[in-house]
Amino acid sequence: MNISFHGADRGVTGSCHLIHCSGKNILIDCGMYQGGHELDEENSKPFGFDPTKIDYVLLTHAHLDHCGRLPLLVKRGFRGEIITTSASRALARVVMMDAAGLQEEEARYQARKHHRRGEQTDADPLYATVDALNTLDYFGRTADYEKPIAITPDIQATFYDAGHILGSASIVLALNENGIKRTVAFSGDLGNAGRKLLRDPTPLPPVDVVVMETTYGDRLHRSLDGSIAELYLAINDAKARGGNIIISTFALERTQELLFYLREGVEQGSLPRGMQVFLDSPMAISATEIFKRYPDCYTPATAALFAHGQDPFNMPGLHFTRETSQSMAINNIVGGAVIMAGSGMCTGGRVRHHLKHNLWRNDSSIIFVGYAANGTLARQIIDGASKVKIFGEEIAVKAKIYTINGFSAHADRDELLAWHRHIHPARTFLVHGEEPVMQKFAALISDSVIEIPTRGQTFDLS
Template sequence: MRIAFHGAARNVTGSCHLLECRGKRILIDCGLYQGNREMDEENRNDFGFDPASIDYLLLTHGHLDHCGRIPLLRRLGFKGTVLTTAATRELARLVLLDSARIQEEEARYRNYKASKRRNRGEPAEPLYDTLDALDSLDAFADIASFAQAHQLCPGISTTFYDAGHILGSACILVELEEAGRQHRVLFSGDLGCDGRAILPDPARPPHADTVVMESTYGNRLHKSLAPSIEEFYRAIATTIARDGNVLVPSFALERTQELLYYLREGIEQGRLPGHLRVYLDSPMAISATQIFRRHRECFDEETWEVVAAGRDPFDFPGLEIVRDTSESMALKQVKGAVIIAGSGMCTGGRIRHHLRHNLWRPEASVVFVGYAAGGTLARQIIEGAETVRVLHEEVEVNAEIHTIGGFSAHADQRELLKWHALTGTPERTFLVHGEEMAMQVLAGQLTGTTVAMPRLHQSFSL
């Protein structure tokens, strides 16, 4: 029995871990690296294993940094099954098709720019295309339900537990038996927070011999949710009062739906103006919200009460859905409104256009409500850059900047430690999916287990 780490090793993206047992090779996640150009190049590097040798892929959830290289894996020879929840399968379809479109557009743009140069070099190729994404989706299969064991093959079984991170997200237990030895390996995936809207709290984890745990916020505590909601409402109210726009760079999956939920609640409770105009300018977020509506089995009791009362948790007067590019472009004429657009780290999507038209305006505000990886435009703005490059233009940062950490979909240090304590007394804990400083701080807080922070492609015997 062995485990190897081929992604999210001392960084926050590109999750990909490999188990070997009884001649079978099982991959847990196969995510895309996100951030700077070096990360883009890492996506094209060798996986660290032969894709054709993988028998099963267990997918924790549908975020791009956990599923984004599955089409490439498939194109390079993977013929196995991708096992996941029904909600994750639907979200992954949305994410992978969008990723393929972006890859194709980026390649076309680079080739167009190269055509203007005398020395054109090799033509740019997308990491994968739409056909690759569609082909990979044929490999997906749904688990029956959470907390129900599924035998992959003799001696190897898996059980998914609700991770409370995004719709359909899971922690995954893999039970191994070989040569009379048994070993239980638990992968946290990305863990959600307690007491959040829409989704239940993360399920109690099972005991395990080895734990592979995310550490995104291993070195900090989140601001509590109630003050974060108040800060969000206050940022909106003060900005609208001065006739400025509130830009919210938001992740299409979970974060956007959570913001819509709280905007609806704020208007219903009179904590926000009843005439508030909110533009949801993200085709992916719009489609993701429709998927949320189809998977009510994933909702918590609070959200079920809203549904039972005949109300849509994600809709309210003043919400306008913006699908067409022409409608998005017309928003540059808007004043005194909330504009929610992707991407959350400002690495792509329509938010960049809105930043170009609003970031230089002192009456505007930008509200960041999620994690921003190093090297991203969002991180530059959060860290106080006076000017930033947006869509090939230098733009002054005069808008009011808000960073509201309480909306994070990731567990903080306290919640990570609480979750880990429920896994029993694991022999070894591998910290992944975190920046090195966060990992080191979290490692110092873990007791009763041997802690390792694997490097890329490092392998261990179980």
């Protein structure tokens, strides 16, 4: 009985952990590395285990850094069963298909670029749309919160609401090998409590071992009310200056939460009723439609809106722009537009085009509302770069930059500590965080043996 680590180890992305028990191999998540070119290369490297030997994948949630390499796993021979919640299954389909399309598009671009130079190139995508479609065939049983699933006679899994995004889960495994029993919890990504849209994370029962995220393990979030007020201020200020507002946002959960608060702002008079809002992300549009199918996942107040026939994500002046031509037309708007586009870390997607057209303008505002990993364009701007390179062109950073972290879908330091104290594990593995953050968080825990694993490291659990 052992655990090995194959992603998000002393880093924030690429979540992937492997349990071996009673002859079975169970993978918890199989996410994509996100960041600079160096991390892109990490995605194509061997997993560190044989995909053909994996019997099950338990998926905590549908963010790209947790599910993004599932199609690569299948492409390389996985033929087991993927188990997750119903909402995560629906969202993972959208995420994987979008990732495959982007990789195919990038491969075509690289092929054209090298062809013009007369160079040879291996321009194959990491995986293609057909691989993403094939992956859907391996999604098997659906997990319901707090209802144990017998994976094998010796292994049982229970999913608990993690409150991070729609369908997200923490997973507790009850393991039995030759009479030796262990309970191992995987936090997945833990949600930030007290939000208006999703429920708070469900506390887990006590366990022997925990593998937990530490993304914000060294800091506290700003209050939600203060963050909403700053969002309204940033929008109104840019409109008064005659510029546009670019919100770099993640397609899952963050987009829907922001739509919720924008609607409230318009209804309460904090934002102008005639404000034009463009959701310029096909994946975010599809995800928003999926969010409407699961009203039972929300707080009672939000569920009541659905029950009374109200759409909490809609408002006057909201435009969904799926087509590329529609997206390009937005750049003809001189001022007053709120443009929400992905990706959240500005590593790709349509937001880079909108940044190119607005980042150099003194009258525009750029709003970041989520985590930005080292090496990403978003992190460069947040850290105060005077100019950045977008599509090979240097762009001056003159717009007003806002970083509003109170919308984070991750638990902050104190929430992580409270969650850890509740389950009181004898042994703790810290993952999914930058190494200095992990070290600071580890110093705050005195009642558990702390491990900070490196990639490929294996630990005995018996």
